[in-house]
Amino acid sequence: MSKPLKQIHLAAHFPGVNNTTVWSDPKAGSHIEFSSFAHFARTAERAKFDFLFLAEGLRLREQGGKIYDLDVVGWPDTFTVLSALAAVTERLGLTGTINSTFNEPYEVARQFASLDHLSDGRAAWNVVTSWDAFTGENFRRGGFLPQNERYSRAKEFLATATELFDSWHGDEIVADQASGIFLKDAAAGAFVHQGQHFDIAGQFNVPRSPQGRPVIFQAGDSDEGREFAAAGADAIFSRHSTLDTGRDFYADVKGRLARYGRSHDQLLILPAATFVLGDTDAEAQELAHEIRRQQVSGQTAINFLEQVWNRDLSGYDPDGPLPGIDPDPGEHTIARGRASVRMHRDPVAVAREWRERAAAEGLSIRELVIETTGRQSFVGSPATVAETIDSFVQGDAADGFILVPHITPTGLDAFADTVVPLLQERGVFREDYTGTTLRDHLGLAHPDAGEEPVTRRAAS
Amino acid sequence: MSAFPSSLSPSSPSPLHLAVALDGAGWHPAAWREPEARPRDLLTAGYWADVVTEAERGLLDFVTFEDALALQSSQVTEPDGRTDQVRGRLDAVLIAARVAPLTRHIGLVPTVVATHTEPFHISKAIATLDYVSTGRAGLRVQVSGRNHEAAHFGRRTFPAVNIKGVERPSDPVVRELIAELFGEAADYVEVVRRLWDSWEDDAEIRDVATGRFVDRDKLHYIDFEGRNFSVKGPSITPRPPQGQPIVSALAHGPLPYELVGRSTDIGYVTPHDADQARDIVTEIRTAQAEAGRADEPLHVFGDLVVFLDDDPAAAAARKARLDDLAGYVYTSDAEIFTGTPAQLADRLVEWRQAGLSGFRLRPGVIGQDLQAITRGLVPELQRRDAFRHTYEADTLRGLLGLDHPANRYATATATATATA
């Protein structure tokens, strides 16, 4: 009872290139026209969300050696679309997923610093670490990075980028027209970095941006990924959106912070979450089932099974029983360009469990996939969803959620109109923005503020 | 009615195209000290929005944004350690994207450095710029042989070269370096262009009956293999609205002219008189023909640094005053023009006779010379019937008189479906 209510953080994930997104719905709009991104961002800002989130993959997905065509295919360049969105919003944070394997620190640092300037302090970077040679075929370096070095490169990449962000302090530009002094210090931006992955030196050419550095997100799930987040990230984008798995993950990651001399509120846990709203709980449940059927067609179900089985299962009937054969335990070759295939760490056990469940409940392949995968996180009336989200946050399963609607670009509208006001009434979500930067929204200190809370901007 | 078809008429050749090159407070190193300059705003969106909006008010074809992967320097090959000039800048692609939703007609052409960046990233970035501007994107490809810039990436080093006479080098080391950099730039543009075509325009089908979002036969691997990189494709970004956004390059010598002739839609060149302009155009047309592109439209724009005033003496005096402030006489690869907007209009119309189809003006001081272009030069050109009175197209290709281009990968499919 004595514990004060936690304030919820909410973010909007632009619908992605997986089967969560229902492109076949008559309401579904373009996934590439700027007007869709602008609508989505404006809705999130109208609802006072913390930020908009963009995922990224650098090669079109393939299955069985062919480009995967059942989900949305194609997405824009992250930096370019976020910079354009800065022009049609004023407060909303802009979070971009950018890979540390297929980029160079000098370029990425100047892109994020530029985005932070052009958005007046709203930039965030979700650092991801995919390493696969498949994606590498699109880049100068190719697939040179062994899997076990992905975090070593990511760590050094982030450390190097941080050195670049910090190479300007913010007071160098005098621009005194009378005296003719533009820069106070000729060595502004000077840096030297020598390490295992990067050996670079010179002068960074983007002066210090409003947030000092972009807010840093991490989205890996392995032990190494969690350690990486605990050491230096400001927020984690996780998969653990149920109450139990969320609590375990939350306790695990927050428990790692002390080792790095960091406090509980310096790392926010923000799971991805889907939702279905109805006038009543029963209506929402019914709608949720219908959406699941749209998300998992017979063909999608077979493809999904192939990702676990690592075999061609195109001969199976999605309305029939599960395959009797076991998954191919060798190197995963069937699906490429997908982070999710790595979730199935013991495919043979998963297959056994699914077969048993399908037999016990009399489920077809499609029904089983509908039941076992990607169930919506929050289903119910606006009141139920608001209450559930609040209870998850107060119960330390999360600090908030990154919401992934299933319809582009209007899938967030109803949430903004019906759930957000209820959260505001409960006193757990802001009525309006109280600051201008994303750090302000997330309650994160400016890097120059030491351990002090941000009060600098409240005055202005 | 004219006695001549308009394309043949000596008195009314096609209207000029006009672009402005944007860099900091302007091209003069002391530009930031003028009262109209906003030196503290150079890193803000508001500054760039105001500047590009002014250019659009003048009905200009496009603006280019300068960029580099190193701090600005008055020395071509090394940092200068100066503190009396503008230092620090924002990424040009991001600036272009930031102003795109705030403008409607003007083309947006950021500089990209081929030497140190990924053609895959840039291809999708410019495609996305084309989406956020609904068809107004282009790029200016640039190379960098500077060692201090290469050290920011730690992947390669270059021989130290004396850049004097670099346009037509006799030193074999310099020749080899230039050949390598421009060869790589040509490969880079080839990859960028193939990736733009790697999706056919109608690849997205949303076929509910078969559950397919795309027709994957209309997505294409580009399978590029070159000396510096190999790229598989397809792009992650669908073909941009213009099909092929504009590719442009600044060129000062035979190898860059080859790049212009082979790979670009616009070459920016730096003649100092009409005869030089004629010679350069001839050289580029030859390179274009050798690349097998003789029938394709290729613009050659003259670059000029401009200081404009209603009184020609005042324009020259301003340039001299700025030189005093800078502590040296500002010189440029491009001709430096000081004079009235009317005099400049006469010059541009004269140089057009040498075969230039447009000009890219570099304002000495953006705060002064941009307005002199949009509100002084443009009306002068309109009076001479040499410039548009209203935007006649919605895309940059349209403004430049270029069609929506065919997709290099589409033929096979088109025949296949025609026979199916």
Ligand SMILES: Cc1cc2nc3c(=O)[nH]c(=O)nc-3n(C[C@H](O)[C@H](O)[C@H](O)COP(=O)(O)O)c2cc1C
């Ligand atoms: C919720 C979530 C979202 C992710 N989104 C992306 C993404 O958009 N792009 C990407 O390349 N990787 C993405 N990843 C992959 C991770 O960032 C990470 O690179 C990968 O999971 C391997 O690290 P791990 O072994 O620590 O999990 C995501 C992971 C999670 C958990």
